[in-house]
Amino acid sequence: xxxxxxxxxxxxxxxxxxxxxxxxxxxxxxxxxxxxxxxxxxxxxxxxxxxxxxxxxxxxxxxxxxxxxxxxxxxxxxxxxxxxxxxxxxxxxxxxxxxxxxxxxxxxxxxx
Amino acid sequence: xxxxxxxxxxxxxxxxxxxxxxxxxxxxxxxxxxxxxxxxxxxxxxxxxxxxxxxxxxxxxxxxxxxxxxxxxxxxxxxxxxxxxxxxxxxxxxxxxxxxxxxxxxxxxxxxxx
Numbered sequence: 001x002x003x004x005x006x007x008x009x010x011x012x013x014x015x016x017x018x019x020x021x022x023x024x025x026x027x028x029x030x031x032x033x034x035x036x037x038x039x040x041x042x043x044x045x046x047x048x049x050x051x052x053x054x055x056x057x058x059x060x061x062x063x064x065x066x067x068x069x070x071x072x073x074x075x076x077x078x079x080x081x082x083x084x085x086x087x088x089x090x091x092x093x094x095x096x097x098x099x100x101x102x103x104x105x106x107x108x109x110x111x112x
Numbered sequence: 113x114x115x116x117x118x119x120x121x122x123x124x125x126x127x128x129x130x131x132x133x134x135x136x137x138x139x140x141x142x143x144x145x146x147x148x149x150x151x152x153x154x155x156x157x158x159x160x161x162x163x164x165x166x167x168x169x170x171x172x173x174x175x176x177x178x179x180x181x182x183x184x185x186x187x188x189x190x191x192x193x194x195x196x197x198x199x200x201x202x203x204x205x206x207x208x209x210x211x212x213x214x215x216x217x218x219x220x221x222x223x224x225x226x
Contacts, residue, residue, distance in 0.1 A: 004149075016197070031213070033214065040201060040220070040222070041220065042118075042217035042218050042219045042220050043118075043155075043190055043202065043204075044217075045215075045216060048214060052209070082177060088154065088155065089183055090155070090215070093211075096127070096209060097209045097210060097211070097213045098143075098160075098162060098209045098213070099145070099157060099160055099170070100157075100215060101157075102147075102154045102155040102156075103154055104152060104153060104154035105154050112138040
């Protein structure tokens with residue numbers, strides 16, 4: 001089974017709506033990294049979370065790591081077409097921070 | 113501009129042929145990584161290197177080989193033993209193990225089989 005589960009698999013929202021996507025682990029998340037990818041391109045780093053309860057924001061995107069450090073959520077406020085893409089979470093699952101395990105990604109479409 | 117350069121952008125492989133994907137970085141990063149991305153599969157780690165002249169197998173190393181002779185370069189060879197090489201290949205680099213080991217990615221190489 002997948003060590004990192006992302007949900008939902010895909011999401012279509014109307015421009016201006018808020019949305020939340022999730023990344024759930026079967027193991028402790030020692031470090032959780034959110035990336036965004038446009039189809040056929042490389043990954044762009046968004047945010048990194050390490051401490052339980054930590055929350056970070058960048059422009060209209062907020063990411064949280066829950067207290068138990070096994071789930072992270074990414075919230076987008078007032079979505080725009082520029083938010084469309086694939087959102088992937090990557091995690092350090094062994095504490096050594098030497099490599100990341102990635103989820104399958106969530107495809108977000110934003111309708112104008 | 114600092115960054116990670118992957119070449120070529122598109123590559124075609126014939127049956128039984130080995131092909132090499134290039135990855136170069138000028139970020140002075142110690143660690144470099146190779147991932148394979150298939151539709152609906154996310155990223156899977158092929159090989160990674162934390163220092164020059166050393167590398168470790170990732171989750172799907174069979175049919176691939178790497179070298180790390182220079183800090184800035186981490187080429188990936190897809191050998192004829194890899195029976196299903198068609199995929200999008202991504203290279204990344206980072207400062208190395210530590211509190212903020214953020215990986216930065218190249219633009220990718222799409223490999224197809226003729």
